[in-house]
Amino acid sequence: MSAQHLHLTLKVWRQKGPRDKGHFDTLQVRDISTDMSFLEMLDVVNEQLTLEGKEPIAFDHDCREGICGTCGAVVNGRPHGALKGTTLCQLHMRHFQNDDVIAIEPFRAMAFKVIKDLAVDRSAFDQVIQAGGYISVNAGGAQDANATPVPQDRAELAMDAAQCIGCGACVAACPNASAMLFVSAKLSQMALLPQGRPEAAQRALAMVRAMDRMGFGNCSNETECEAECPKEINITNIARLNREFFKAGFGSRAK
Amino acid sequence: MNWLADTLTTSIGKKLLMALTGLSFCIFLSVHLAGNLTLYGGSALFNAYAEKLHALGAVLLVAEWGLLLMALVHIVTGLTLFWQNMQARPNRYHVNKSGGGRTLGSATMPYTGVLLLIFVVFHLLNFSFVDKSQTTIYDIVTQAFSNPVYVILYVLAMIVAAIHVSHGFWSAFQTIGANHPKYMPAIRALSILFALVVLFGFGLLPVYLLISA
Numbered sequence: 001m002s003a004q005h006l007h008l009t010l011k012v013w014r015q016k017g018p019r020d021k022g023h024f025d026t027l028q029v030r031d032i033s034t035d036m037s038f039l040e041m042l043d044v045v046n047e048q049l050t051l052e053g054k055e056p057i058a059f060d061h062d063c064r065e066g067i068c069g070t071c072g073a074v075v076n077g078r079p080h081g082a083l084k085g086t087t088l089c090q091l092h093m094r095h096f097q098n099d100d101v102i103a104i105e106p107f108r109a110m111a112f113k114v115i116k117d118l119a120v121d122r123s124a125f126d127q128v129i130q131a132g133g134y135i136s137v138n139a140g141g142a143q144d145a146n147a148t149p150v151p152q153d154r155a156e157l158a159m160d161a162a163q164c165i166g167c168g169a170c171v172a173a174c175p176n177a178s179a180m181l182f183v184s185a186k187l188s189q190m191a192l193l194p195q196g197r198p199e200a201a202q203r204a205l206a207m208v209r210a211m212d213r214m215g216f217g218n219c220s221n222e223t224e225c226e227a228e229c230p231k232e233i234n235i236t237n238i239a240r241l242n243r244e245f246f247k248a249g250f251g252s253r254a255k
Numbered sequence: 256m257n258w259l260a261d262t263l264t265t266s267i268g269k270k271l272l273m274a275l276t277g278l279s280f281c282i283f284l285s286v287h288l289a290g291n292l293t294l295y296g297g298s299a300l301f302n303a304y305a306e307k308l309h310a311l312g313a314v315l316l317v318a319e320w321g322l323l324l325m326a327l328v329h330i331v332t333g334l335t336l337f338w339q340n341m342q343a344r345p346n347r348y349h350v351n352k353s354g355g356g357r358t359l360g361s362a363t364m365p366y367t368g369v370l371l372l373i374f375v376v377f378h379l380l381n382f383s384f385v386d387k388s389q390t391t392i393y394d395i396v397t398q399a400f401s402n403p404v405y406v407i408l409y410v411l412a413m414i415v416a417a418i419h420v421s422h423g424f425w426s427a428f429q430t431i432g433a434n435h436p437k438y439m440p441a442i443r444a445l446s447i448l449f450a451l452v453v454l455f456g457f458g459l460l461p462v463y464l465l466i467s468a
Contacts, residue, residue, distance in 0.1 A: 013349075024349065077352030103350040110343045173354055175362070176340035178266075208265050217343030218266040218336045221426040222361045227354030236434050242267055243432030249262030 003035040006093060009101045010045065012057055018113050018121075024103075034094035038081065039064060039071060041093055058117040066090040066230065069165030072172070073118045074105040079169035079228045087167065087230040107172035110215040111179070122168045124214040125182060129166075131210035132203035133186045135195055148194050161188035163231040170225035170233075176217030181225035183211050184241035185233045191244050201248035205255070208245050266339075267430075269332050274427035276329040281424060281449065283322060284416075288456045294464070298393040305392045330372060337365040360422030360450075367419040374412040381405075400464035409461045417454035424449050 008029045015022030029048070032041050039061050046056035062070035066087040073088055075081040081091040096102065106114050111124040150158075164185035171179050187207055190196030196203070219238060226235045248254050262268045293304040308315065360367075381399055382392070399405050425446035428434065433442070 022346075074348060074350070077348060077350035078354060082352075105348055105350065108344055108346050108348055110345055173356075175357070177343035178340075180266075208267055212266050215343060216266075217340040218270060219430075220270075220336070220340070220361065220364060221422070221429050223356035224354050225356070227356040235429065236436070236439075239429055239432045239434035242270075242430060245265075245267045246262075246271065246432065249258065249265075249268070255258075 003033045004094075004098075005030075006032040006034065006096060006098050006100070008032055008041075008096065008099070011101065011103045012117070013105045014055075014057070014117055015106075015114050017116060022114065032093055034092070034096075036093045037064065037089055038075070038091045038093065039089045058115070058119045060119050061089060064089040067165060069167040072107055072167045072169055074107060074172055076103050079107065079172040080167075080230050084227075085230060085232045087165075090230075107168050109168075109171050109177035109217075111177065112168060112171060120168070122166070124216070125166050125168065125179070127214055128179065128183055128207055128210045129186060132199075132206035133190075135190060135199060137195075139195075150193060154192055158189050158192040161185045161192065161233065161237055164189075164229075164233050165231060167230060169228050169230060171216065173224040173228035174217065174219075175222050175224060176220055178219045178225075179211050179214070179216040180219040180238050180241065181229060181233055181235065183207050184235075184237035187244060188237045188240050191240060200244060201252035201254035204241070204244040204248040208241075269336055270430045272328055272332045273336070274430035276325040276332075277423050278427045279322075279325050280329070281420065281427075284420075284453060288452070291457065291460055294393075294396065294460055298391070301393045301396075302391045326375075330368075333365065333368055358422060360418050360420075361426070363418060364422060367415045370415045371412070371419060374415070377408075378412075397464055397468060400461045401468040403465060406461040406465045410458050413454050413458035416457070417450040420453050421446055421450035 010027040010029055011024045012027060013022055014025045027045060027049075029041070029045055032044065036044070039059070042057060042059055049056045059073060060070045062068045064071070066089060069087075071088045072080055075088070075091070080086060080088045081095070083091050083095055104118065106112075106118045106120050107122075108114075112120045112122055115121050162185075164182060166182060166186075168182070170181035171177050174180075187204060190203065191200050221235070221238075223235055226233065263272060290304055290308065293301045382395060385395060387395070400409075423446075425439075425443045428439075428442050
């Protein structure tokens, strides 16, 4: 299928800095190839803006392969756009029609401050990881296979949780700006494996407390996070986080 | 007891309080409905049920105070969560679209909850805190539902209750950590079924009484 060229109307959120109120700018964009990714489309727009002597749109991006978790914006009300299981960099312009109006906003949450335009500060996630998203022992070199037996289905579950790239779409999608899907994935990848068990109770308490401290909202099981997650992380992880937290809070000596 | 307060005041702890009190209300609703169905048996059966219920004495008193305590926990915690969730996103999106996760029930929980609180107060004033020395509870109920305004109000309230329960029931299981691919589809189906039981079980009674009056 040969590439087509689109004319688009962009309504882009422009915000000079964290303290600026921000507003929408309407831009007319021509000759956007349907083979471009959404970020490449923004690159073209930025070139055009720069040539016109205007400020380019600030947006986060890094690998552009859908695995780093750096990019992300809310496109027409959907984090990473409407395509399921896809990051913004992997969303291609062939999913849009000629003369479409596209609204582009940053991820919005108390815990995610807008730095500029579409770029948001997601260091609140780092704080949660620093609180307990690790194991304290030195893993050392690769050990003999099956020295620590892990059933295949359990390894798969841990791997599913470990797919989380920490992009923040779950927070952006949640009507309550809750970070439960992210925290549950980062906890589950370790709670499911023997290496993660010794510190499981302390980890659950520390990560949940850090999450609350950062100002994320409370989960009300709307399941919007699961629907929007580019890695399709399941809410069974949230149920596991709840179980691990109750076990730690009611049934362990961890403080 | 610090550990208890520390655990219950976290976001997940508050959700646990909502889930446990909410599930208790589901059990209460089932018992309440079973009792109400005796209305179809007429005056003698319903009055006999009411008499036997009140003959429980201390047991009933403990249950009533227990329900009141759980209601207070459910309301205070629910409003706290609602307020905190508003704070968590100070700047709203200009374009809002669901990814397909939300339901009518999940999106309206705080609002249907407040409406139900108003209804419960209204309901208690109608049938609980009334002088029953000169009349029977059957007469009070049938007289109230001979008025179409009451019937409409009660049916509307049951629609609200069904919407609230349709999300609350399965959500409580998810919150207490009971989500497994083996039985979650059944719990979600049961949630809808329970909502329909609440809607038609309670909702048809006033209509029946109005028609038969």
